Amino acid sequence: MENLFRLVDQDQDFFQPKWTLVNGPIIVGAGPSGLAAAACLKEQGVPFVVVERADCIASLWQKRTYDRLKLHLPKQFCQLPKLPFPEDYPEYPTKRQFIEYLESYAKHFDINPKFNECVQSARYDETSGFWRVKTLVSTGSNKTQFEYICRWLIVATGENAESVMPDIEGLSEFGGDVIHACDYKSGEKFKGQKVLVVGCGNSGMEVSLDLCNHNASPSMVVRSSVHVLPREIFGKSTFELAVSMMKWLPLWLVDKLMLILAWLVLGNTEKYGLKRPSTGPLELKNKKGKTPVLDIGALEKIRSGDINVVPGIKRFSRGQVELVNGEKLEIDSVVLATGYRSNVPSWLEEGEFFGKNGYPKAESPQGWKGKAGLYAAGFTRRGLSGASSDAMRIAHDIGTVWKEENKQLKKRTIARHRRCISLSQF
Numbered sequence: 001m002e003n004l005f006r007l008v009d010q011d012q013d014f015f016q017p018k019w020t021l022v023n024g025p026i027i028v029g030a031g032p033s034g035l036a037a038a039a040c041l042k043e044q045g046v047p048f049v050v051v052e053r054a055d056c057i058a059s060l061w062q063k064r065t066y067d068r069l070k071l072h073l074p075k076q077f078c079q080l081p082k083l084p085f086p087e088d089y090p091e092y093p094t095k096r097q098f099i100e101y102l103e104s105y106a107k108h109f110d111i112n113p114k115f116n117e118c119v120q121s122a123r124y125d126e127t128s129g130f131w132r133v134k135t136l137v138s139t140g141s142n143k144t145q146f147e148y149i150c151r152w153l154i155v156a157t158g159e160n161a162e163s164v165m166p167d168i169e170g171l172s173e174f175g176g177d178v179i180h181a182c183d184y185k186s187g188e189k190f191k192g193q194k195v196l197v198v199g200c201g202n203s204g205m206e207v208s209l210d211l212c213n214h215n216a217s218p219s220m221v222v223r224s225s226v227h228v229l230p231r232e233i234f235g236k237s238t239f240e241l242a243v244s245m246m247k248w249l250p251l252w253l254v255d256k257l258m259l260i261l262a263w264l265v266l267g268n269t270e271k272y273g274l275k276r277p278s279t280g281p282l283e284l285k286n287k288k289g290k291t292p293v294l295d296i297g298a299l300e301k302i303r304s305g306d307i308n309v310v311p312g313i314k315r316f317s318r319g320q321v322e323l324v325n326g327e328k329l330e331i332d333s334v335v336l337a338t339g340y341r342s343n344v345p346s347w348l349e350e351g352e353f354f355g356k357n358g359y360p361k362a363e364s365p366q367g368w369k370g371k372a373g374l375y376a377a378g379f380t381r382r383g384l385s386g387a388s389s390d391a392m393r394i395a396h397d398i399g400t401v402w403k404e405e406n407k408q409l410k411k412r413t414i415a416r417h418r419r420c421i422s423l424s425q426f
C-alpha cells in the first residue's frame, strides 16, 4: 500500500486528464495577433483557449527585443482592435509602452493564456472532424504532454517565431561573442569593441546605431541590397503617406513616388554602399516579405563613417572576418541581425493552406482562412495592422457559425422543453 502511494506521489500528474475538449477555438500564440483574435472572439461571445510557449504574453516584445526599440509606424497603425492606445502615448510608442498596452489589453478582455505550453503538433482528424493539438507543458523542470481537441484552430505564432542563424564558414572558430539580434539588449556591454553586425534590415541598422551610441565601432554587412526610407517625409509618416497614395494610385507608381521622395530627403544612399533593389519597396515587401528600413538615425552615422558598411562575408577565423572583396577585419564580437522565420511547418501537419515557408500560400487579404476550421492571424507581412484585420475577420467568421448553432440549439431545447411541459399536462 505504502509503495502504491509512493508511486502516485512520484507521478504527480497521475490523476490529471491528458486531454481536453475545447468548446470553441484554440489560439496558438499569445502575441499581439493571438490577443487580438481572443479579444474579438470575446466580443462575439465565443469561448476559446490561448496556448503560449513562453511564460508571458507578447514574448517577442518582452524577451527578444532590444531596449531602445520603438514602434516604427505611427500608433494608429499599431493599436489592436476594440481598445485604442492611451491618449497620452507618443506618436511612436516605446517598447515598454507597447508591452504595457498589451498587458492592459489582455486584462481588459480577460484573456488568460495557458503559459509554458508549446504546441508540438496539430493535425485535423477527418473522421471526427476535430483538430488534435498536442502540447508540451513545462512546469519547472517537469515536462508533460497534453492534448486539446477542438473544432477551430487559429495559428498566431508569428512571422518571427524563430531566429535565422546563418551557417557561415569558420564562425565556430571565431572565438569572440556571437549573438543573434534577438538576444541583443543594448550596446552597453560592447563599449570600446569592434562589432560586426551581419544584416542591414531594421534590426541591423538599429543595432549598429545603438552600438555607436555606446561608443562601440560597428561594421555592418550589406551582402545584397536594401531600401532605406525616411521614417517621415516633410513631417508626415512615410507609411501613412504610402497608405494614402495606395488608395488612388497603382502600386508601381506609389513605389516610384516613394523613391523620389526618399531621394529628396536622404539623398543618394548607394554611394554609402546601400545599393537599392531593382524592385520598389512596397512591391518587394508584398512579393518577398522584405521590409524596407525606416531610418531613425543610422544613415547619418553611416554618412559620418561611425557605422562602417562592408560587403558580404567570405569566412571567419579567430578574431577576424574575411569579406568577399578580400578585405580582413579584426573584430571582437558578432551580432547576427539576420532575421526571423515562421515555425508553423515544424508543428502544423497540413500542406494545403500553409506553404513550406510557414506562411499561408494565399496572399493577404486572402490568407486568413483555410479549410476545416483552420485560420491564420498575423501572417500578412503587414505587421500589427495586418494582425488586427485578420483577428476581426476570423472572429466574425467563427462568431457567425457559433451564434447560428447556438440559435438552433436554443430552438431545439425550447421545443423539447415545451414537449415535456405538454406531456406532463396529461
Ligand SMILES: Cc1cc2nc3c(=O)[nH]c(=O)nc-3n(C[C@H](O)[C@H](O)[C@H](O)COP(=O)(O)OP(=O)(O)OC[C@H]3O[C@@H](n4cnc5c(N)ncnc54)[C@H](O)[C@@H]3O)c2cc1C
Pocket: 028, 029, 030, 031, 032, 033, 034, 051, 052, 053, 054, 057, 058, 059, 060, 061, 065, 066, 069, 070, 071, 072, 073, 078, 117, 118, 119, 120, 156, 157, 158, 159, 160, 161, 203, 340, 343, 347, 377, 378, 379, 382, 383, 384, 385, 387
Ligand atoms: C525587433 C522587432 C520589431 C518590430 N517592430 C514592429 C513595429 O514597430 N510595428 C509592427 O507592425 N511590427 C513590428 N514587428 C513585427 C512583429 O512581428 C509584430 O509587431 C508582432 O509582434 C506580431 O505579432 P504576432 O502575435 O503575430 O507574433 P509574435 O509577437 O511573434 O507572437 C507569437 C507568439 O506565439 C508564441 N509561439 C510561437 N510558437 C509557438 C508554439 N509552437 N506553441 C505555443 N506558442 C508559440 C511565441 O512565443 C509568441 O509569444 C517587429 C518585429 C521585430 C522582431
Ligand SMILES: NC(=O)c1ccc[n+]([C@@H]2O[C@H](COP(=O)([O-])OP(=O)(O)OC[C@H]3O[C@@H](n4cnc5c(N)ncnc54)[C@H](OP(=O)(O)O)[C@@H]3O)[C@@H](O)[C@H]2O)c1
Pocket: 069, 070, 071, 072, 073, 160, 166, 167, 168, 181, 198, 199, 200, 201, 202, 203, 204, 206, 221, 223, 224, 225, 290, 291, 312, 313, 337, 338, 339, 340
Ligand atoms: N520597430 C522597428 O523599428 C523594428 C526594428 C527591428 C525589426 N523590425 C521588424 O522585424 C522584422 C525583422 O527585421 P530584421 O531586420 O530582424 O530582419 P530582416 O528584415 O529579415 O533582415 C535580415 C538581414 O540579414 C541579412 N542576412 C541574412 N543572412 C545573411 C548572411 N548569411 N550574410 C549576410 N547577411 C545576411 C539579410 O540580407 P539579404 O537581404 O541579402 O537577405 C537582411 O539584410 C521586420 O519586419 C522588421 O521591420 C522592426
